[in-house]
Amino acid sequence: MQRNQWVPNVDNALQCITGLDAENMRLAVGFLRKAAFHSKSMRRKILDILKDIIIEKEKKHYAAAGEKPGTSGLPGLSVPNGLKPGEREKYRRLLRASTIEQAAIETVLSIVGPPELLDPGGEWFTLIDRSGMTDRLGNWPSHIETMHARAGDAAHRFTAKHGNTPIAKIKIFGLGGSAAPHDIAREIIENLGKSGCEIEIVRADTPRADFTDEHTLALFCSFSGDTEETIHCYDKIKPKTELIAAMAQGGKLEKIARDANLPFIKIPSDKSDPAYVMQPRESVCLQCIATLSFVAGIGLKAGSDGAFDAPCIDAAKLAGLISSWRKRFGPSRGFINNPAKQLAFFMLYGFHYTDEKRPASFDVRDKRIPYVIGDYNLRALVHEVATQFRERSKICAIEGIAPEELHNSVEAIRAVAESSAASLDANPYVYLFLDSMDSEQRIDFRLAQTRDLVIRNRGPHAVLNAEGETALERALFLTYFNAHMTTYAAVLNGFDPLPVPTMSWIKKIMGDLPRNCGKEMAYSKKKRRTLELRY
Numbered sequence: 001m002q003r004n005q006w007v008p009n010v011d012n013a014l015q016c017i018t019g020l021d022a023e024n025m026r027l028a029v030g031f032l033r034k035a036a037f038h039s040k041s042m043r044r045k046i047l048d049i050l051k052d053i054i055i056e057k058e059k060k061h062y063a064a065a066g067e068k069p070g071t072s073g074l075p076g077l078s079v080p081n082g083l084k085p086g087e088r089e090k091y092r093r094l095l096r097a098s099t100i101e102q103a104a105i106e107t108v109l110s111i112v113g114p115p116e117l118l119d120p121g122g123e124w125f126t127l128i129d130r131s132g133m134t135d136r137l138g139n140w141p142s143h144i145e146t147m148h149a150r151a152g153d154a155a156h157r158f159t160a161k162h163g164n165t166p167i168a169k170i171k172i173f174g175l176g177g178s179a180a181p182h183d184i185a186r187e188i189i190e191n192l193g194k195s196g197c198e199i200e201i202v203r204a205d206t207p208r209a210d211f212t213d214e215h216t217l218a219l220f221c222s223f224s225g226d227t228e229e230t231i232h233c234y235d236k237i238k239p240k241t242e243l244i245a246a247m248a249q250g251g252k253l254e255k256i257a258r259d260a261n262l263p264f265i266k267i268p269s270d271k272s273d274p275a276y277v278m279q280p281r282e283s284v285c286l287q288c289i290a291t292l293s294f295v296a297g298i299g300l301k302a303g304s305d306g307a308f309d310a311p312c313i314d315a316a317k318l319a320g321l322i323s324s325w326r327k328r329f330g331p332s333r334g335f336i337n338n339p340a341k342q343l344a345f346f347m348l349y350g351f352h353y354t355d356e357k358r359p360a361s362f363d364v365r366d367k368r369i370p371y372v373i374g375d376y377n378l379r380a381l382v383h384e385v386a387t388q389f390r391e392r393s394k395i396c397a398i399e400g401i402a403p404e405e406l407h408n409s410v411e412a413i414r415a416v417a418e419s420s421a422a423s424l425d426a427n428p429y430v431y432l433f434l435d436s437m438d439s440e441q442r443i444d445f446r447l448a449q450t451r452d453l454v455i456r457n458r459g460p461h462a463v464l465n466a467e468g469e470t471a472l473e474r475a476l477f478l479t480y481f482n483a484h485m486t487t488y489a490a491v492l493n494g495f496d497p498l499p500v501p502t503m504s505w506i507k508k509i510m511g512d513l514p515r516n517c518g519k520e521m522a523y524s525k526k527k528r529r530t531l532e533l534r535y
Contacts, residue, residue, distance in 0.1 A: 017103045033110045053104040094501050102494030106364040114345045114353055115335035118488055128491045131498030134331045137483055140285045141319035142274035147290040148315040151265050155297025158263040168215035170199045173233040177280025178221045179203050181287035183380035184475055191377055191438040191471035193305035205229040212240040223280035225251020265290050279498055281391050329484050344488035350430045350460035370397040374434035375443040381478050388486035392497045402443050417458035427459050436466035436474050
């Protein structure tokens with residue numbers, strides 16, 4: 001059967017957006033962009049309609065209209081106590097609404113360009129960042145002051161309870177946004193050379209309890225306090241050591257800590273508290289400073305460059321630095337003079353946007369994949385940036401650590417660069433190199449040679465240099481800069497940076513599953529299956 005030819009007009013183009021007509025979407029966006037430049041009145045009309053689509057109630061209306069009656073849009077889930085059919089339909093409509101919003105925002109971007117979309121005084125940024133995440137990034141000075149004090153109090157309780165019990169190693173248990181901050185804290189202490197005991201971040205459901213003994217400090221961290229994997233880790237580890245502390249906003253973990261009289265660091269849960277955040281991924285400063293302050297307060301065996309103690313953390317100075325950085329790359333600084341906004345666009349599209357007056361002609365659907373690279377001494381920071389791209393910006397990202405990553409991937413990087421230069425393939429990547437005084441000098445030189453000799457002018461890449469006098473300041477700079485950059489990238493990509501509906505959905509299902517659910521059946525299936533391909 002012959003397909004009806006798409007007729008280019010404004011109404012049809014907008015219907016492609018609201019109907020998620022994948023076949024004609026690219027044509028529709030291009031047509032709307034071109035039509036918007038015919039006259040100011042036409043531009044205003046198109047943008048007003050797109051604005052209405054982005055507004056929550058309209059978006060939900062279009063999403064419901066696209067749902068077939070009596071269907072969920074998702075395959076059946078054979079899980080006990082999982083989402084009921086009505087909840088599945090609600091979840092499906094939520095995802096469809098989000099995709100419609102993304103299509104509308106991308107179309108706006110193609111018409112107005114990134115400065116108008118991201119800069120203050122416009123109508124778009126606050127409309128997209130409905131959760132106000134960018135505003136809350138301005139509260140990091142309060143994060144530092146609050147958690148420095150709370151962790152210090154917990155350290156006093158710990159030393160009062162355990163005295164001078166020697167600590168041979170530290171294990172910090174957490175997942176996702178409750179693991180990354182502590183990994184950054186570990187990296188800071190290691191780069192300072194101020195700890196003679198090993199610090200390990202355990203991202204696990206069932207930890208190896210054999211590697212824990214009475215001289216192991218175990219810190220259990222869960223933003224919500226209800227992360228089932230972290231609670232399970234506590235159950236497995238508590239018979240092995242009495243040197244235990246916990247950190248959470250509340251939930252089961254807080255109750256466990258209170259009942260067991262464990263030193264507890266409470267993440268602010270009162271919404272009126274200036275240090276309150278809504279999401280684990282926002283708590284990186286809160287939890288990182290808390291771990292650093294707690295460790296400094298209890299005292300550790302000194303490392304090659306001395307001991308990590310209270311004077312290593314100048315909370316007032318750090319808060320002042322955060323405030324000064326905010327002025328340079330916070331939302332009030334315009335796109336043209338804001339390196340975080342510029343890098344956000346560059347990481348999505350692979351070129352430096354400079355035209356303030358008229359958007360450059362670019363295809364908003366021709367996006368790149370961020371490839372974040374740094375040396376071994378910055379591995380936690382590399383992981384944090386890549387994870388923020390994935391969870392906050394909703395962009396798949398690759399992370400690589402040199403020298404191992406460079407050793408394994410340099411041929412692939414070279415091949416992609418050469419084939420794209422020869423027009424054999426498109427280069428899908430934008431490379432972001434993190435650099436710092438904490439980088440190992442020889443590996444830093446090797447990364448520079450890779451940029452000069454391998455990538456050169458055959459692939460877009462950027463270098464982000466850390467600022468600060470100490471490893472703590474430099475890590476905080478990179479973390480704070482990239483928190484802003486990935487938030488701007490979320491808006492450019494068409495998403496409110498806060499919601500994580502799929503993660504919430506999966507957590508709900510996993511929380512209702514028995515721990516040994518279907519274990520024997522799953523193992524029997526795996527024994528009979530070598531390869532499974534679906535398309």
